[in-house]
Amino acid sequence: MIFWWVSALLLLAAIAVWAIAFWNRRAMRRSPVLVANSRFMDRIPSFVRAQRTTRVVRAAQVGIAVLGVLAAAVLSGRIATERIETPEFASRDIVLCLDVSGSMYEYDTEILATFAELVDTFEGERVALSIFNSTSRTVFPLTNDYDLIKRELEAGAEAIDFDEFGYRLGSRDYSDDKVRQYVEFVDGTRGIADEASIVPDGLASCGQVFDQAEQDRSRSIIFATDNEVNGEPIFTLQEATEAIAEREIDLYTFYPGPYECGPQCFEELRGATEDQDGELYESSDPEAIPSIIHQIQKSQAETLGATPTVIRTDHPGPAFALTAVALVGILLLGWRAR
Template identity: 45%
Template sequence: MTSTLMHGWAIPVIIAVVVAALVLGWFARSARQERRRVKWVANASYLTSLPSFKSRLSRYRVFLLGLSVVLVGATVVTGILAARPVDKEIRAEELASRDIVLCLDVSGSMIEYDTEIVERFLELLPSFHGERIALSIYNSTSRTVFPLTDDYTLVEEQLTEAAEALDFDVDSLDDFSYDTEALDRLLHFIAGTEGMGQDVSSLVGDGLATCAGAFDMSDEDRSRSIILATDNEVFGEPLYTLPEAADLVTERDITLHGFYAGTVTSTSAAQEKEYRDAVEANGGLFFASDDPAAVSGIIDQISAQQAVDLEADPDVIITDRPEQYYRWLVVALGLYLLAVWRLRS
């Protein structure tokens, strides 16, 4: 949803009309004053040096300045109202049939990227209407944080909690400079993902297979997709290899999108290729990045691609939002009338 003005050109037009009216009024007033008879009073020059006269003149100038400011404000607000402030919301009913499972590797090297993914989905949440989202995390074993749901209040609460827990500097563990409360939040969040022990880590195939099992309503025609984030650096013996799990995903008519964030090692090129091949064979989008900030754009590309795949023609819903500007205009006019009254008294 975005706030915008339907007729932005109206603001400069209103301002130009008011300025023209003020200029014409000024010249008309000057002409009347020139025709007015002037009465001269003898021995009155000392009046301008009196403290009372100076005080009243100062107040007059202050009110005159205030009147000018209020007039400018009222003019701008009137221009905004004439420009028609609205909220624009783009909805595509076809996208309401989407099921999206976030499948996140929560091993230490992936925490920072997971945080970006979760935060981006929090930002996108207000634009969702009917789509269902689930969050599954894994390391050596998997844990479903929340299943597929369109209860966005629950989703927002869970994603906010996840973002706060994942916002942890893993490098601080090396020099013991970490925040103990932050570490406790992280450990509580990833509890249940290390069931195979400390020597087993990032069983990507098993994690992906678990995410494939998160989809229900198999008899309905829905768009099903998994966003998998991992460095594909496996330690231990998984039940499913990544290619095997990707085949399982394909068999269930689920689109797999992959985000790779591995560091350069002697085996990283082979790990990235295996990951890319598994994703692209499934017809999904694959992204490799060493910058967590790139995640935001990646998620946007995935969402845009799904809209194209579903041939979703968006509906633009326009809602007028003049309320606050009317309040400002009433306040400005009230102050203007008060200032004029004081100037005349």
């Protein structure tokens, strides 16, 4: 809008200069000043040069004025380029939901580190991290601040790289800083004494991390647990997965393998996940996480139905510069011709 007004002013200025020059020329033709005995002046070299210079200056004024008018017209026309973008990633929310009980430390470390490497490939997704043991803690809420996300995930991977059992038994030696880092990370996940890995309640808590319920957004939970429950949960695992499904949250469960419970815990986890159309990945390799992310992006890109958007970018620079140069040229030639 600013360039439109600038071009209009420059156009008026150019027209005004051209009109004044044209009017002065007509006026000189209509009302010549007669001077006696001045015919010899046509033979004076300095007078001839002055006349020639005047004609050149006037021609240049007209030429530059025309150039300025054309440049101003181009500027007013708003030369622009267009491109089509499909914001298919902008409405995607992912909650990383990790069981941080002792049997999951090794896998959590690798999952967090792997996920931190994937952050650089994100284009608009919002990510949150929630961890649980006997109680839950949200490490950071849904955000697309990728510097924060990567920093927190890398810090979490370093903090949870800790063998608590070996530390307690005295078979592993850790510095005070390492112990403090670990304690601060898992703080808030041990709210109930003598209980651990309350998986159904942890999953239900992860479902509460999602905000903007009224908006049409794609929502997913990457749920990592071995389902080794030691305590009395409020929800059953089936109730927790049903609550997730009712909110139209896609569930991707990562099962690293049995610890003590064995096939019974796995079958319960698989049944509860697949009954709600979720997907279970049975793998001791945390590198399965990239395939989970790929599956989320692939399936949800189809369901989101993102509308292509036309992005228009103005390019006023060349026309504006040419118009400004033309105006300066007109003013300088006008001063010279006076």
